[in-house]
Amino acid sequence: MATSPHPSAVSDTLSSISTSNKMATSPRSAPDTISVCSTLSALSSCPDRHGFYGGVQFTDKPKAPLPRSQILAREKKWLHMMDIWREYMAKNYKKVRERCRKGIPASVRPRAWFYLSGAHLLHEKYPNLYEELLKMPGNQQYIEEIRKDQHRQFPFHEMFLDEEKPGRIELFNVLKAYSIFNPQIGYCQAQAPIAAFLLMFLPAEQAFWCFVSVCDKYLKDYFKPGMEMLQRDAGMLMALVKKTSPNVYRHLQKHKVEPLLFMTDWFLCAMTRTLPWDTLLRVWDCFLCEGIKILFKVALVILGASLGPRSIRKVCNDLCETLEVLRSPPEKVLEENFMMHHVLNLNLSREDFEREHQRQAELRRRGKSS
Numbered sequence: 001m002a003t004s005p006h007p008s009a010v011s012d013t014l015s016s017i018s019t020s021n022k023m024a025t026s027p028r029s030a031p032d033t034i035s036v037c038s039t040l041s042a043l044s045s046c047p048d049r050h051g052f053y054g055g056v057q058f059t060d061k062p063k064a065p066l067p068r069s070q071i072l073a074r075e076k077k078w079l080h081m082m083d084i085w086r087e088y089m090a091k092n093y094k095k096v097r098e099r100c101r102k103g104i105p106a107s108v109r110p111r112a113w114f115y116l117s118g119a120h121l122l123h124e125k126y127p128n129l130y131e132e133l134l135k136m137p138g139n140q141q142y143i144e145e146i147r148k149d150q151h152r153q154f155p156f157h158e159m160f161l162d163e164e165k166p167g168r169i170e171l172f173n174v175l176k177a178y179s180i181f182n183p184q185i186g187y188c189q190a191q192a193p194i195a196a197f198l199l200m201f202l203p204a205e206q207a208f209w210c211f212v213s214v215c216d217k218y219l220k221d222y223f224k225p226g227m228e229m230l231q232r233d234a235g236m237l238m239a240l241v242k243k244t245s246p247n248v249y250r251h252l253q254k255h256k257v258e259p260l261l262f263m264t265d266w267f268l269c270a271m272t273r274t275l276p277w278d279t280l281l282r283v284w285d286c287f288l289c290e291g292i293k294i295l296f297k298v299a300l301v302i303l304g305a306s307l308g309p310r311s312i313r314k315v316c317n318d319l320c321e322t323l324e325v326l327r328s329p330p331e332k333v334l335e336e337n338f339m340m341h342h343v344l345n346l347n348l349s350r351e352d353f354e355r356e357h358q359r360q361a362e363l364r365r366r367g368k369s370s
Contacts, residue, residue: 047158050277051200055156057277071105078108085115100289101344103282110201116288118217119209130205133177142179142187146172149189153196160196170204171196177208182216188223190268191215197272197280214270218292222268227260228364230267233292234259236360237299240353244346245304247313255319262326266299267292274302279336286343293353294343301342302326305333 043054052058065071077099081088088096096116104112114120150168154160159167174195179187194214198207215222221229238259242249251257266274271283275298287294306329307313307322316322332338 043156051158052154052277053156053158053161055154057154058156059277063278074099074102075105075108078105078112082108082111082115085120097289100285101340103340104285109281109285110206113198113284113288114202114206114210117210117213119206119213122209122212123206129181130177130208133180134173136180138176138180139183139186143176145187145189146175146179146192149192153192154200157196157200159200167196167199170199170207173204174199174208174211178211178215181212185215185223188268190265191223193269193272218287219268219270227264230260230264232360232364233267233296234263235363236356237263237296239356239360240296240300240348241303243352244300244348245308247310248303248307251307251313251316251322255316255322257319257322261319261323263299266302267295271295271298274334275339276334276336279334279339282336282340283343293350296353297343297346297348298339300346300348301339302329302333305338305342306330 044058044060047053048059049063050057050059081096081099100112100116150172151160151163153171157167159165160171162168171192175187175192178191178195179185191211195207195211198210198214201207202210238249238252241252252259270287271280274280275283283294283298303326306325307316312325316325
């Protein structure tokens with residue numbers, strides 16, 4: 001099985017790749033969101049149904065709505081479930097998971113995410129802390145980095161179009177507050193798209209606590225310097241690729257395509273810079289319910305569907321060409337129904353994840369002791 005490279009080795013490899021193929025190799029140097037959005041220069045005169053005026057997230061394709069009766073029935077079930085949330089999570093988690101996998105109705109999604117992430121418990125524990133954090137000066141280095149990155153996050157969305165928009169101000173506040181709340185992490189550029197994404201759905205204080213939960217629980221230790229946790233999960237991803245898509249695994253091995261070269265942005269930004277918006281919302285419905293294994297499954301689907309066809313692998317004759325395919329997967333691979341069908345039907349059990357997690361942890365322990 002391929003082992004994860006040392007960060008310096010990844011940087012050396014990246015330096016030989018053309019700029020268009022570069023991927024982030026450090027949580028503190030992740031490429032900004034504007035580089036993804038800037039492929040379209042023309043802006044629409046009105047936003048799409050998600051609030052985008054342009055960029056790769058913009059879509060003018062209507063989405064076929066579910067029957068109104070079905071939407072109302074799902075909303076009613078979710079509202080009832082959230083009224084007795086602790087009981088459901090303690091005694092009927094499988095029902096919660098089932099409903100998340102079907103897709104959370106848009107009208108209740110913000111509240112559902114607030115509950116699923118455990119952010120409501122943090123808010124109850126620290127009811128006034130967010131406002132107190134905003135009054136603190138914070139680390140000046142982090143403050144400067146946050147200000148520099150503000151304009152790069154989804155710049156074609158109605159919340160972040162210019163400095164006067166409330167989204168820019170709230171984004172700064174959330175990131176600053178977190179840098180004070182968790183000084184061991186402080187601020188990493190890869191966190192900014194996640195915070196901006198959450199602010200599109202939640203009031204600032206709720207978005208902050210959801211952001212805390214994502215960074216400190218779902219992506220625990222991902223943003224620490226050295227990327228040790230990401231390196232461990234890179235090894236885990238390759239082992240799972242070997243199990244689910246052996247032909248893809250052999251192709252990556254043949255061309256020495258190390259996992260950190262393509263997965264860093266996917267995992268550090270929790271797919272917020274990778275997936276079309278409708279797909280991203282469905283993935284996050286499941287991610288906040290089931291945890292990081294959903295990111296693994298999305299990554300496995302992208303790898304398997306993008307490089308699985310022999311005709312594609314035949315024209316990817318080296319590392320750069322392979323990375324180009326993974327940087328811009330076929331549109332059909334990222335489409336909502338295709339992605340969710342394959343994510344939910346991937347032949348991997350909970351035990352598979354736990355077994356590989358333990359194996360990678362043991363490999364890293366041995367590596368440190370040798």
